[in-house]
Amino acid sequence: MFDAALVNKISELRARLIALRGPHHEAATATGGLPIYADLGGVLCVTPTGEVRAYDSDSFSVRTVEDPVWVEIALTRLASLDPALSAVAPTRPEDAGSCPACGATGVYWGGVCLRCLGRGWTSRDGR
Numbered sequence: 001m002f003d004a005a006l007v008n009k010i011s012e013l014r015a016r017l018i019a020l021r022g023p024h025h026e027a028a029t030a031t032g033g034l035p036i037y038a039d040l041g042g043v044l045c046v047t048p049t050g051e052v053r054a055y056d057s058d059s060f061s062v063r064t065v066e067d068p069v070w071v072e073i074a075l076t077r078l079a080s081l082d083p084a085l086s087a088v089a090p091t092r093p094e095d096a097g098s099c100p101a102c103g104a105t106g107v108y109w110g111g112v113c114l115r116c117l118g119r120g121w122t123s124r125d126g127r
């Protein structure tokens with residue numbers, strides 16, 4: 001799914017996070033991915049090959065995330081981490097407008113805006 005440059009960048013960021021024992025480094029180790037979002041439901045991580053996995057720090061379990069909403073949230077957040085990762089961002093349709101719920105920030109009450117899935121924009125059909 002991801003090209004070599006994306007694989008290398010995600011691997012580099014993940015290795016640095018683990019080495020520094022940064023936030024959610026245990027999720028990075030358990031999932032093989034880069035942690036990009038956390039809430040009470042767990043930690044979302046994206047692997048260097050583009051798979052989205054969730055880590056539950058209570059049960060220490062890992063599962064593959066297939067829900068397209070959470071996959072899009074994961075990729076949107078991944079794209080915002082580093083300009084080298086911007087290619088994974090969802091394509092903004094021409095008819096898209098700023099999200100009225102979050103004011104185009106992608107953040108709502110300190111968490112990801114579920115109206116726009118963190119993109120900051122919504123299209124005419126409401127997605």
Ligand SMILES: [Zn+2]
Pocket residue numbers: 099100101102103104105106107113114115116117118119120121
């Ligand atoms: Zn929004």
